[in-house]
Amino acid sequence: MDSLTFQRLLHLNQEFYQKFGPAFAATRRRIQPGVRRVVNGLPVGGRLLDLGCGSGTLALELDKLWITGSYFGLDFSNELLAEARNALHRAKPGGVDIRFARADLIDPNWADLAAGFPVDVVLAFAVLHHIPDSAVRARILRQVCDLLPEGGVFIHSEWQFQHSAKLMARRVAWETVGIDETELEPGDTLLDWRYALSGQPEQVGLRYVHLFSREELTDLAAQAGFTVDSEFESDGDGGRLGLYQAWRKMES
Numbered sequence: 001m002d003s004l005t006f007q008r009l010l011h012l013n014q015e016f017y018q019k020f021g022p023a024f025a026a027t028r029r030r031i032q033p034g035v036r037r038v039v040n041g042l043p044v045g046g047r048l049l050d051l052g053c054g055s056g057t058l059a060l061e062l063d064k065l066w067i068t069g070s071y072f073g074l075d076f077s078n079e080l081l082a083e084a085r086n087a088l089h090r091a092k093p094g095g096v097d098i099r100f101a102r103a104d105l106i107d108p109n110w111a112d113l114a115a116g117f118p119v120d121v122v123l124a125f126a127v128l129h130h131i132p133d134s135a136v137r138a139r140i141l142r143q144v145c146d147l148l149p150e151g152g153v154f155i156h157s158e159w160q161f162q163h164s165a166k167l168m169a170r171r172v173a174w175e176t177v178g179i180d181e182t183e184l185e186p187g188d189t190l191l192d193w194r195y196a197l198s199g200q201p202e203q204v205g206l207r208y209v210h211l212f213s214r215e216e217l218t219d220l221a222a223q224a225g226f227t228v229d230s231e232f233e234s235d236g237d238g239g240r241l242g243l244y245q246a247w248r249k250m251e252s
Helices: 003-026 033-041 057-065 078-090 110-115 134-147 214-224
Strands: 047-051 070-075 097-102 121-125 153-159 188-195 203-210 226-234 242-249
Touching: 003 078, 003 188, 003 203, 033 057, 033 153, 033 226, 033 242, 047 057, 057 070, 057 078, 057 097, 070 078, 070 110, 078 097, 110 134, 121 134, 134 153, 134 214, 214 226, 214 242
Parallel strands: 047 070, 047 121, 070 097, 121 153
Antiparallel strands: 153 242, 188 203, 226 242
């Protein structure tokens, strides 16, 4: 992918979260069923790194469930991080050491911040599908692998919007934003997001999303130094809008 197209895709999502950050956070107050399933399977009191932590919903849930452990949430959106810190401030303190920080996975140096926080498990729910360029995604995944100890686990979810007629109807032609579709990779999609407050006109935002195939994910895992341990589908109507996979770091 050429650098201009890459930057334009990044700008689309940055603009979306700057404009709709608080409104988007309001639609994500509840943990998805698939995320809850993952949380229930985590070792209690573990050390977690959460990439794309958003408004802190997962951190607060862990603080209710665990009496010990550590959690480090990273996100590129100042708006969503403000929501997370405010929510944590309002919550009754629990036993988990919770921290948030700003980090952009697009920046090759993001892992330097995370390196000072030893972890057993890295999480990335609904994050990778917003990262353009297969080479950049591969680099991020190698960095995730480097942060984990041998046998450490990376658990992530990817949007499978092809299973929803409603979401498929929200695809927008790339020419709408002046991007040549031939410059994109297979699976790159432009979707609209709609939000309306009571008594106010509907607002529409546009987001870049990459639709992963299982074959693509398996290849990425191998390139980064992981094996795919397990997977399941969950979330949304029909329980198929999220593909969850657990990857284990290979032995050196």
